Amino acid sequence: MKFKHAILIIFLVLLADQASKIYIKTHFAEYDDIEVFSWFKIFFIENEGAAWGVKIPGEYGKLILTLFRIIAVFGIGYWLWDAVKKQSSRILIVSIALIFAGALGNIIDSVFYGVIFDHSTGKVATLFSQEPYGTLFHGKVVDMLYFPLIDTKLPEWLPIWGGKRFTFFDPVFNIADSAISIAVGLLIVFNKRAFGTK
Numbered sequence: 038m039k040f041k042h043a044i045l046i047i048f049l050v051l052l053a054d055q056a057s058k059i060y061i062k063t064h065f066a067e068y069d070d071i072e073v074f075s076w077f078k079i080f081f082i083e084n085e086g087a088a089w090g091v092k093i094p095g096e097y098g099k100l101i102l103t104l105f106r107i108i109a110v111f112g113i114g115y116w117l118w119d120a121v122k123k124q125s126s127r128i129l130i131v132s133i134a135l136i137f138a139g140a141l142g143n144i145i146d147s148v149f150y151g152v153i154f155d156h157s158t159g160k161v162a163t164l165f166s167q168e169p170y171g172t173l174f175h176g177k178v179v180d181m182l183y184f185p186l187i188d189t190k191l192p193e194w195l196p197i198w199g200g201k202r203f204t205f206f207d208p209v210f211n212i213a214d215s216a217i218s219i220a221v222g223l224l225i226v227f228n229k230r231a232f233g234t235k
Contacts (some may be wrong), residue, residue: 038121038127038129038130039121040118040121042130043117043121043130043131043133043134043140043177044134046131046134046135046138047134047138047141050134050135050138050139050142050212050213050216051138051141051145053144053212054138054139054211054212054216055142057181057211057212058146058179058181058211059164061079061081061179061181062081062150062154062157062161062162063161063163063164063177064161065079065081065157065161066081066157066158066159066160066161067081067082067083067157067158068080068082069081069083070183076118076184076185076186077183078181078183078184078185079181079182079183080181080182080183081093081157081179081180081181081235082180082181082209083157083177083178083180084177084178084179084180085099085177085178088186093111093173098177099147099174100174100175102147103144103148103174103175104149104174106140106143106144106147107148109131110137110138110141110144113133113136113137115139116133117130117134117137119135119233120133125231126224126230126231126232126233128224128227128230128231129224129231129232130216131220131223132220132221132223132224132231133220135216135217135219135220135223136216136217136220136221137197138213138216139213139214139215139216139217140155140213140217141213142211142212142213142216143211143213146176146177146178146179147174147176147178148173148174148176148201149173149176149184150171150176150177150178150179151169151170151171151172151173151174151175151176151177152169152171152172152173152176153165153166153169154169154176155169155170155172156170156171165193173220178211179211180209180210180211180214181211182209182210182211182212182213182215183209184206185204185205185206185207186201186204186205186206187204187205188202188203188204189202189203189204190202190203191203205221209234215226231235
């Protein structure tokens with residue numbers, strides 16, 4: 038597989054990711070949602086931290102996380118270049134390209150969204166606002182894909198959890214996250230084909 042094909046994958050994922058995030062930011066207030074199906078909603082939230090909203094505590098926690106992501110994406114970029122150079126399997130190259138695109142998509146939010154958007158709390162954000170909500174490297178990641186496949190109340194007779202609400206699948210994510218998850222899935226399922234030698 039040629040390097041230009043990997044670049045095309047990265048470009049298409051980034052285009053879809055950023056177009057969807059900018060649309061959501063400029064059409065939804067935070068926590069607005071639309072039910073597409075009973076098991077799929079567009080639900081806008083902003084994530085200040087890493088996966089599942091995990092934060093690094095302290096004044097410089099967000100900056101440390103963003104810088105770590107930037108360093109990681111350089112490492113992934115080198116891995117991609119090396120895999121193409123060594124003519125690794127197509128599955129490996131596609132997976133690395135998806136991981137790179139996903140990581141870069143969320144880095145764009147973290148680095149730039151704080152200075153190009155205003156707040157989404159209680160209102161729809163403005164693109165290129167005169168009063169941005171943050172600073173460079175302190176943006177929030179936009180998430181909007183929500184799949185509450187199961188949303189029910191547990192039976193009263195169940196010990197400890199009886200009568201409580203149970204939902205599955207709770208995380209809200211974006212296209213960049215999806216690209217990374219698909220890539221990891223490909224590498225797990227097709228492990229021997231991805232990493233096997235010719």
